[in-house]
Amino acid sequence: MGLIYAEQVEYMSVDQMQKTHEDEIKIINEIEKLAVGYERGTTEQSELENKLDEYIEHVKAHFANEERLMQEYHFPSYEMHKLAHDMFLMDLQYATKQWKEFGDIKKMINFVAKTPEWIVMHVKSVDAPTADYIARKMEQQNEA
Ligand SMILES: [Fe+2]
């Protein structure tokens, strides 16, 4: 499991999107550390579980806020972007179920460990053009 750095993730031209990405990266790295501690027996399971819950909530709020912004500013590729979120959420839901219903916390940890790759790609190819569009619209509104 590798750490992810904010610098690896494309910078957003919309501040709130940038902050959300930085916050999510922080949570992912915290989970990585807690998971290592959990395996060594130095971290309480409850501490790791609370952080995983925080992660799930953060992802949901992150996507919901981007979708709200896209609708507010009539982003033309809304459907495509939302579909990418929905597909990720389905995988997240599956991992969460393995953890919560079947007690397989490793499945959940592995899922989180693999997300940096997805984030780097999604932010670069989908969030960046979305943010550029929204930032332009925001500017136009301020000028009007
Ligand atoms: Fe995003």
Ligand SMILES: [Fe+2]
């Ligand atoms: Fe997104």
